[in-house]
Amino acid sequence: MNPLLGAEQAVLGSVLLDPGQLSHLDWLAPDHFYRPVHQALFAALRKLRDDGHPALAGEKSVPLSWVTDAVAEASLHVRGLTATYAHTLISVCPRPAHAPVYGRMVLEGAIHRSITEHAIRLNQAARTDALQGGVEGALHHADVLAEVLSDLAQRWGTEPRPVAPAAPPATAPVAPQPFRADRGAEDERFLLAVLVEQPKAMDEVVGWLRPADFADPAHGQLYRCLGALHHRGEPIDRITLLWEAQRRGLLTDGTLSGDQLTAICDGVGPGSAEWLGESVMRSSVTRTAATSARTIRAWAEDEALAPGRLINHALHALGPLDEVRTRWQTANGHPAPTPTAPVPSPNGPPPAQVQAALARSTPRPAAQPPEHPGPALKPSAARSPSRIHG
Template sequence: MPRTPDPDADGLDTVPPPHPVFHIEQALLGALLLEPRHLDDVTGVAPASFSAAVHAALFAAIRSLPAPDPVEHATTTKWLDQVLAAARDQARGLSALYLQTLIQVCPSARHAPAYARIVEAEHSRRRLAAAAQRLMRTARDTSLPQRVAAILAEAEDLTAVVDDIAARFPPHPGSLPRTPAPSPSPSPVTRHDEEELDEERLLLATSTAHASKVNQMRWLTPGDFTLSLHAGLWQCLTALTRRGTPVDPMTVLWEARHRGLLNTGAKPKELLELLSGTAGSPEHWGERVLQRSVLMTAHHTGQRIEAYTDDPATTPYQLVTGSRRALADLSAVRARWQHATSPTPTNNPTRTRATAAPRAGPPRTTAPPTARNSR
């Protein structure tokens, strides 16, 4: 039995339509092909600003050729032929028909600067999205030897992109994005969940045994912990040490009772066992917990910024404001990380200025006067 051809079998209906900026790029190129003199009015865009490779090749060709004489350009296609020949070096499938299409779809050549501004804005959105994705990808990469250093380097690059967009589109009051911030995803930015929990347990146990170290670890906050129970126990430890109360598993248990931690299902015996198994130093395990917090914060920062860029209703001004707020959280945990890992400064004794020896006076010929006896 012969097979009936399916009109949708070629898959053309599944090809997504071009983004709106694609049509804006066509209008901009059509304006420049129609009236090349408007190229002087177009600023802030480069070949890389275009979303389509053929458009990037055409813009590069237009920019590389001297503008034609307006009278000659109105009567001949000489300059258009030169543009086509130059652009074909990068886009071999480009045809003269497509150039004519670009000219026809352009509503007004005088609006070229407005079209260019839109193209620049969408390019900024793509740049910001790519930087946020690199940040998240680095946060998930467990093969990196220095994960935090790599994360902070990507954060610097992302901040530079935001600053560049802010210079192009300065934010103004009230330019907060309306896109809901996504909740942190359970993306695996660390190795094993059980290993993370063990590190937190060891931190709590060693901090209970060496409570004097807790006050020196103010760079660690309850929000750095994976479990709310562990975060609550850390609050118990910091509260006890701040009040000068003796710290041991029993006093921590009693503080946990007052804070309602036993109402969450935690059993007293289990808490006592958790607080008794020590190994290593509190600083070591604290840095491990904080490192994971840096990775998780970086990943969530990338998620927030990506959500802003994915929302077509978000303006460039809102992208800048929202991205800076997201980066502020990463900057805060970065400052705590640098505080935790910086070497403790040594207090060198202050060098005092040497007292000059008194000058030698003339030799005495009489005995020095004696001090008066106080009455």
């Protein structure tokens, strides 16, 4: 049996056997279940609880109406649910008192599944924006993903905070370059040529454009050389740029050639460095969003990764996009965005978060000492029963 399917069935069977278990599952939502029939049934059970169903009156035996009414309510929203399947759920539940543990398994599967779905949407939005020359879709889906991560963290009972992983994901899918890659490379070359021809234009872009924003690493290195000359107050032209590139070893390690630099600087016409810089920044935003989305998806598809670590790693993967977004908004004269990761409350985590964490991990009661302590056991007799073999 699929473990996730078994956990979903066990949760529902627990509540059908013991309606009081719903009070320990307030952090679990219907959409955390994978199967639509399970979503509808869990929502129906919660609705019956909220409506004050007689089964919650505290009697020792649960009336049959608790099962039949739940099936009838759920059948209004989904097809294929029968009373026979409800009794199947009851029969596969090992222990109704273990409902919070079963619910934790359901929530863990939902966290991986939800983060994967939103990462895919972010990647699709980034690629669409790259083709259309925009950034709004990618930034919107990044905000949605950040909100989803915050909500999942609260339900799981952990503090959402970016945590760098010890190692990158083993398999991160690499998407092909968008169709506008050639146009982006042309804008980058044109921007570099304008900056060489009009050195004062560096003041228009140096405050928010970075070498990493260039898709072509060679172009980024040339922009770094221009930035170094500008920072030192030295004159900028094709000769000084070539000299700076040589000093940085770009000509000897194969990053650049003299012919490439000459081709960039020759034939330049009038152009706006600010407009071209914003074009490079737009490509940087969508490219960074796609990279973050692919990294998050790779983490989410690793079923061995604990949900708390997955959430925090995903928040860390959104960090580079937040940094690029801040500079993009600076270039457009907009205020800086709010941080992706919520700031921890000075009064501690919210009550709902504490309740979720406690519901997932109930401490064992402490062992009571004997009323009349006997003589001390010999070392050989003090072994745990589990280590004594017949």
